[in-house]
Ligand SMILES: Cc1ncc(COP(=O)(O)O)c(C=O)c1O
């Protein structure tokens with residue numbers, strides 16, 4: 448059976464060029480970057496060069512890059528790191544209701560540790576209003592964290608505008624750019640951010656490695672204590688092969704970004720248009736401020752997990768914000784924050800396109816979905832024909 | 833994640849639909865995940881002769897609905913009433929732990945249909 452992967456917001460395959468670049472650092476060039484002899488020096492060289500590349504792609508300098516184990520650690524380090532370092536200045540943190548759990552749960556945990564938290568609402572498209580961010584700023588606010596683009600509905604936030612308001616007040620500003628690395632420009636000055644986190648496995652790099660940009664002058668308390676690696680901001684022998692892979696993948700993604708985004712956007716719009724032909728179907732998120740590869744819809748009267756199982760039986764991999772697919776049994780907090788009812792949020796489907804997807808894939812998906820939806824609706828007590 | 837038996841009932845659910853002249857109708861919602869199941873039964877001489885369901889829910893909810901209709905059909909009302917969610921899960925060769933609550937839905941829907949049938953027969957008697 449032909450298999451079609453349309454869940455690139457969850458993870459992506461490692462590109463051959465990337466793992467080829469990584470391979471030597473598992474074998475012949477296995478040294479510890481902190482060692483003085485030749486093996487160590489060659490690993491150090493690879494690490495330095497990866498750091499230079501990532502810094503250049505972000506418009507930053509090498510000393511502002513901290514390598515991490517991925518997006519979750521990046522968000523934890525940015526948020527807890529600033530909270531702990533700046534708690535003498537104040538204990539108030541602002542974030543939004545649609546953040547990834549890596550941000551949201553970190554902020555909520557800090558709340559249990561004596562920090563005060565404001566969680567800003569979003570509008571029906573999943574957008575944060577910069578004016579609301581400004582209104583929420585207090586004299587004791589030390590950090591604002593708003594994601595660059597949402598992983599479920601693809602809404603792109605006005606980060607640069609929010610950043611200008613927040614930073615003018617001397618408050619640190621972090622953005623979770625895990626979904627936008629490789630899709631949008633990530634120049635940290637244009638974006639007006641103090642901290643920005645990315646994760647390699649979302650742009651055809653390996654899992655378990657990421658980077659956090661920390662603007663010069665921003666103090667950060669480490670999460671992991673130990674050796675002096677990463678300028679004492681993240682102890683532990685560096686994941687050299689992974690970091691080399693991240694840099695290579697990021698470089699390739701940036702090179703191809705404009706052409707690939709334009710291609711994906713066409714496929715995305717074809718997919719959205721086709722799905723909207725199905726009655727009682729709505730698009731989630733904004734049609735204008737949207738990631739080029741994100742399709743998110745809700746089919747009324749049906750439930751997402753049974754939809755995913757049916758798609759899987761036809762070789763199509765997708766995801767859903769349905770309660771039944773999450774361990775917690777609550778539907779997606781993102782869809783609920785956008786004002787969707789539990790019932791509608793239950794019937795959500797996310798298809799996220801990527802490098803291997805073609806027009807033929809889109810057409811195959813569009814050919815399969817209507818029948819599946821119809822069959823599940825015929826089985827639904829909510830559907831009146 | 834699901835057993836072959838669950839997937840088999842999920843892909844070919846038995847007894848989907850409605851019974852227009854049903855003797856009992858039960859509808860229940862799952863407080864934990866918000867799913868809904870509706871069941872129709874036909875009873876002759878105290879025996880469940882026909883049963884149909886509609887379900888808005890996950891794969892496990894659909895498979896357990898289908899399975900319970902197979903278990904209940906041909907049984908007396910009293911026997912059918914004793915079918916538990918464990919019986920359904922067992923007949924499906926097990927459910928993942930997070931999906932055990934879905935099987936409650938099926939047992940409760942059948943129970944509600946039987947209760948409705950009793951109420952109707954009590955008021956006509
Ligand atoms: C927006 C967003 N932030 C953070 C993460 C976490 O990244 P990682 O899986 O690398 O820890 C993800 C990925 O699941 C994500 O989509």
Ligand code: FES
Nearest residue numbers: 771865890893934
């Ligand atoms: S019925 Fe909702 S998780 Fe199974």
